[in-house]
Amino acid sequence: xxxxxPLDPTAALTGIAKQMQRCFRSxxxPLDPTAALTxxxxxxxxxxxxxxxxxxxxxxRLLCRLRDExxxxxxxxxxxxxxxxxxxxxxxxxxxxxxxxGLKEIxxxxxxxxxxxxxxxxxxxxxxxxxxxxxxxxxxxxxxPNYGHWWxxxxxxLHGRTPITGSLPYDWYNTPNLHFLSMIDFRELCERMKFxxxxxxxxxxxxxxxxxxxxxxxxxxxxxxxxxx
Amino acid sequence: xxxxxxxxxxxxxxxxxxxxxxxxVRLFEPPSILTLESGFQLGPINVAFExxxxxxxxxxxxxxxxxxxxxxxxxxxxxxxxSRKSGWWDGLVGPGRALDTSKYFIICANVLGGCQGTTGxxxxxxxxxxxxxxxFPFITVGDIVEVHVALVKKLGxxxxxxxxxxxxxxxxxxxWVARYPDMIRSAVCLASAGKLSAQGIAFNAVGxxxxxTDPQFQNGDYYGLDPSKYGEVGPRAGLALxxxxxxxxxxxxxxxxxxxxxxxxxxxxxxYDLHSETEFKIESYLxxxxxxxxxRFDANSYLYLTRAMDYFDLAQRYGSLRNALGQTxxxxxxxxxxxxxxxxxxxSREIVSALLETHRHVTYLELESxxxxxxxxxxxxxxxxxxxxxxxxxxxxxxxTH
Numbered sequence: 001x002x003x004x005x006p007l008d009p010t011a012a013l014t015g016i017a018k019q020m021q022r023c024f025r026s027x028x029x030p031l032d033p034t035a036a037l038t039x040x041x042x043x044x045x046x047x048x049x050x051x052x053x054x055x056x057x058x059x060x061r062l063l064c065r066l067r068d069e070x071x072x073x074x075x076x077x078x079x080x081x082x083x084x085x086x087x088x089x090x091x092x093x094x095x096x097x098x099x100x101x102g103l104k105e106i107x108x109x110x111x112x113x114x115x116x117x118x119x120x121x122x123x124x125x126x127x128x129x130x131x132x133x134x135x136x137x138x139x140x141x142x143x144x145p146n147y148g149h150w151w152x153x154x155x156x157x158l159h160g161r162t163p164i165t166g167s168l169p170y171d172w173y174n175t176p177n178l179h180f181l182s183m184i185d186f187r188e189l190c191e192r193m194k195f196x197x198x199x200x201x202x203x204x205x206x207x208x209x210x211x212x213x214x215x216x217x218x219x220x221x222x223x224x225x226x227x228x229x
Numbered sequence: 230x231x232x233x234x235x236x237x238x239x240x241x242x243x244x245x246x247x248x249x250x251x252x253x254v255r256l257f258e259p260p261s262i263l264t265l266e267s268g269f270q271l272g273p274i275n276v277a278f279e280x281x282x283x284x285x286x287x288x289x290x291x292x293x294x295x296x297x298x299x300x301x302x303x304x305x306x307x308x309x310x311x312s313r314k315s316g317w318w319d320g321l322v323g324p325g326r327a328l329d330t331s332k333y334f335i336i337c338a339n340v341l342g343g344c345q346g347t348t349g350x351x352x353x354x355x356x357x358x359x360x361x362x363x364x365f366p367f368i369t370v371g372d373i374v375e376v377h378v379a380l381v382k383k384l385g386x387x388x389x390x391x392x393x394x395x396x397x398x399x400x401x402x403x404x405w406v407a408r409y410p411d412m413i414r415s416a417v418c419l420a421s422a423g424k425l426s427a428q429g430i431a432f433n434a435v436g437x438x439x440x441x442t443d444p445q446f447q448n449g450d451y452y453g454l455d456p457s458k459y460g461e462v463g464p465r466a467g468l469a470l471x472x473x474x475x476x477x478x479x480x481x482x483x484x485x486x487x488x489x490x491x492x493x494x495x496x497x498x499x500x501y502d503l504h505s506e507t508e509f510k511i512e513s514y515l516x517x518x519x520x521x522x523x524x525r526f527d528a529n530s531y532l533y534l535t536r537a538m539d540y541f542d543l544a545q546r547y548g549s550l551r552n553a554l555g556q557t558x559x560x561x562x563x564x565x566x567x568x569x570x571x572x573x574x575x576x577s578r579e580i581v582s583a584l585l586e587t588h589r590h591v592t593y594l595e596l597e598s599x600x601x602x603x604x605x606x607x608x609x610x611x612x613x614x615x616x617x618x619x620x621x622x623x624x625x626x627x628x629x630t631h
Contacts, residue, residue, distance in 0.1 A: 051588060073588055075585065075591075084592075084594065085614055085615065085618060088562075088592055088615060088618045088619055088622070089618035089621075089622065090622070091622040091623075091625075091626055093560065093561075093590045093591050093592050094592050095581065095591070095592070095593045095594075096593065096594040096595065104578075105578040105579075105581050105582045105585070105593075106582070106585055107582055107585055107586040110585050110586055110588070
């Protein structure tokens with residue numbers, strides 16, 4: 001299927017790439033937003049008894065832990081109807097809303113933390129959402145995939161095509177991911193928007209690796225805590 | 230407290246509450262009569278109510294249902310085996326339903342100023358024995374709530390697991406939370422608002438004008454020898470007209486189009502005859518709704534209750550919505566409906582904002598339905614999916630911590 005292509009002779013290296021893919025199958029791991037590990041990383045950023053809003057809260061699992069483990073006062077926002085009902089079933093307060101349509105009904109500075117996990121790359125206007133997050137909350141906790149990871153670079157170089165991996169099982173035309181950013185990209189955006197990065201935590205193969213060497217090449221994901229400068 | 234429930238075999242539907250009866254209680258007997266928000270005093274007040282399910286030994290499973298403008302205490306079940314109609318929210322109340330009568334004790338009462346058993350303008354004035362008519366004192370949503378609260382206390386209940394209501398019923402829910410923040414564990418407010426919009430007041434004004442300009446209105450003193458038969462006398466045409474206008478506001482453009490379109494009622498051809506008042510199906514439908522309404526509703530009650538709605542403005546009364554709603558620990562479920570233009574979603578969002586600002590526990594959904602304002606009465610399954618887990622979780626958590 002991906003044989004010699006006059007448009008891109010390097011695509012003939014597909015065979016080699018496939019070999020590499022087999023060797024390094026688990027090399028690139030965007031975190032599953034539903035994984036317990038993801039929750040742990042986020043929970044570590046949040047202070048006891050604080051007021052937290054989770055944007056894209058799913059079934060409210062993270063909020064449940066924040067309430068029970070840290071005594072937080074919590075609020076969820078979720079678009080999917082089934083997930084909203086799941087969250088209600090866990091006793092979580094949740095507002096059904098599309099993040100692309102803004103957070104207008106949420107008053108200014110009504111939360112200590114606004115959490116956005118593996119979603120920023122999927123919204124239509126990431127800048128507006130970041131602004132909204134720091135309007136409604138004092139701090140924003142954001143988990144994003146790092147598309148600067150070396151495995152993705154290798155894939156693009158060899159195939160000349162949008163990378164498809166086990167963890168990114170989408171074709172370019174049906175992916176929920178609208179924006180592809182690296183850690184460098186995100187930092188630059190924060191600088192331009194005058195957000196202060198309080199914490200930047202690269203996540204390499206599932207573990208937090210603060211101050212990691214060559215993080216933009218090695219990290220699958222990165223967690224940021226932002227404030228207004 | 231036991232409900233008036235027939236044995237299960239008395240019903241053809243296992244999830245129905247079966248045969249029920251309206252009960253009556255007399256509250257605010259002199260000298261402890263009710264001082265209304267307007268400053269007038271009223272008492273005694275008879276209250277018509279129905280209950281379903283059983284009150285738990287701890288008295289912690291009671292849910293109060295607040296009815297809308299023209300509803301009554303008969304939420305669920307039938308009044309007799311051969312009644313054709315069930316209660317107005319029958320699909321929501323019953324064993325295994327959202328307001329599960331095998332777990333919860335459900336109460337609903339006719340509102341103060343109404344005409345379905347609770348003291349209102351068609352009732353005799355205690356001094357003269359003649360119907361109150363327009364001598365009935367001005368009432369507000371707050372006064373309605375005060376009577377509900379007195380009923381709940383009379384039933385030996387201090388705290389409610391939930392209060393539930395849509396439209397004017399939702400206003401009662403909000404007012405109740407503002408007045409008695411510690412009495413409520415969860416509040417379900419559907420297709421409602423913290424105040425009636427100017428548009429809402431406008432439609433009410435047209436309805437009242439239709440009644441008061443009817444020559445049969447006679448300044449409200451139209452009752453015959455039996456005032457309970459208000460449907461046979463008085464401003465029948467005016468009241469029917471008021472209902473026709475109001476009924477349009479409960480529908481949506483899409484639902485009218487879908488149900489009726491431009492279909493004709495009696496013929497395939499236009500008649501070119503101005504005397505034909507029910508030529509289109511939608512006309513015929515509205516006339517029918519008006520006619521049915523005057524059989525069951527008193528025009529004076531319509532005047533009083535629409536005015537109570539007009540006056541409802543929580544923010545104005547409490548300084549702000551935050552002040553009104555920020556005092557309670559109750560969990561809120563707020564819903565609005567996409568096609569509802571009488572109580573648009575923006576009004577529900579105002580309530581949600583105030584609750585978030587005061588750090589309350591709030592769940593909000595704008596639901597899809599074509600039925601306009603009436604959606605909350607019709608989309609039972611949609612509502613059940615939300616109300617069932619809310620009540621279960623609220624009840625579970627409450628029982629665990631007490």
